[in-house]
Amino acid sequence: MFKTNITQLLKIEYPIIQAPMAGGITTSKLVAEVSNAGGFGMIGAGYMTPNQIREQIKEIKQLTSKPFGINLFVPNEFTYTESEVKSALQKLQPFRNQLHINEENNIDIPTCDQVIETFNEQIKVVIKEKVPVCSFTFGIPSKEIISKLKMNGIILIGTATTVVEAIENQKSGMDMVVVQGSEAGGHRGNFITQSQDSLIGLMSLIPQVVDHVSIPVIAAGGIMDGRGLMASLSLGATGVQMGTAFLTCIESGAHQVYKEAIMNAKEDQVVLTRAFSGKYARGIKNKFISELEKHEDLLPDFPVQNALTQTIRKASSSQENPDYLSLWSGQSPRLAKNQSVKMLFNTILTEAKEIHKRI
Template structure:
């Protein structure tokens, strides 16, 4: 039997705020979404266990409603010294522009360290009794899944293809978030290549729904009530929205990032791996254009992400969007500067006009 997703999530509305890592999902953003009847999500991909524990505590003080934590599933990565040196030399041109010191040595991320941090994050989720845990970039081990389920934590996985969705269901995860090619930020593909994972959301929803027996949540380019209703009509049971929440007043996104989205034009978002080594959708800028010719040779995530960190940070600090990762979905032009409550109310009001009922 296919369970109703609002019952599973214990929420009023089938709206999940996408877990945007890197400081966007402030305690205020998460709790405002949950208090407005949706699911607020902490994007914990880059957090230490202590940072995560602290934010969970803050969230629990400000909402009695359901919220969740999203974690990146660490993947083995293989990079050569040559790739790192080459990418670093290329980045030195941007460091000179930003008057940063050129980097000579690189602290390369270590898979074992990343995996140990992931396991520590899992322990925090369990100990702090977080009701919902979602995963991006893959499926955790059977041991991790079983451990979380023993503590009655609802699990969500991210899929970009039917094959990935089937694998998530087989692993025993409760809900699948299907990410269409329109989505902003990093692609969640893990079984198939980026090219194979670029299925548009309106094609992906029915394909996945017809092949799995667990609830499907739609993600990618959804900004308001029409997107919610379109997703529901194709068989999804809810939506996950990122860019719409990113420009909200409570979001921790840099104001330059918010302004770039609010002033974006329809054709400005592109897919790039130049910032992190993993394909992601963001607003075209000088950095993406300059790196385009060599982006296939760049080191894999998370190495390239570490290499570009100083450039991205300095660009933001200096008020220059030229070298920032301005993640945004394809419907960025529909974003508004508003409160979470205003956004939630407008989504529901519009959806009700189109026949939505709770």
């Protein structure tokens, strides 16, 4: 009952993809366990150096012989002024004080050229190491990159938050598209539609996208169990991508404090913010988000604000303090459990079979 065009294309047993969450969550163990369980594990490589990527691919290959994938952030032009940065740093100073960060504020803001160069290097590693699948967030890469990846037999997955974005992904040659509902945790993947207009719930988004593209559609956002899987398949998706459900798994690299914050959160405490990175993302409302709420529109864009908050997030993590951490989560935190990947797969499949009988 789980055979879809996605299981066929990705050569997997179940149409369940582990979302490529960036920032140390997708450990080699997590990725490998997902692929070993019959799903599709993915490296969230957005913030990783080419070397780190190379290392992790090697590690994963030792843990599984099954296919897995990788996700990269498509670079976007950005600008900022010195006064913008100065004002943002002033707003961040109280947090540094509260965390007793004494070191010099040596902020390393990358240039656009550096970001593009890193991306090109990341692509080279993906080709060199023959990663079978590469997905993209924050846009669509250039024609040259797409054709180079395709020539190397790599399957490409795009991200869309609206029908228009899904159509653009198809036009560009993407083999499938992840549709990110408003329920989704972490960064919004919108790249054509404005942030505030791109918050479409999956109940609306999946069928409208499915009616407008012919490539396989993967649903993402708030999907945690067999109920979400069967609902997504009903709506016309042929697979799901699950983030938060894997984030709280034993094998994930998320800090224990982070996992607990999700498991203690309610659905109405998961908010959209650009305070951490300069780009809208969904996470559990904590002190950091609350205190910067009124200044949000004035903060510099991604990746500038992300660079400015790095030491704060790091210190908060090492002090096991969830107040200043980015606690990305989808809108279903009440369904999160601290369990093994294998156990999660077992419950999803059992539930899905029960639902098939029931409805």
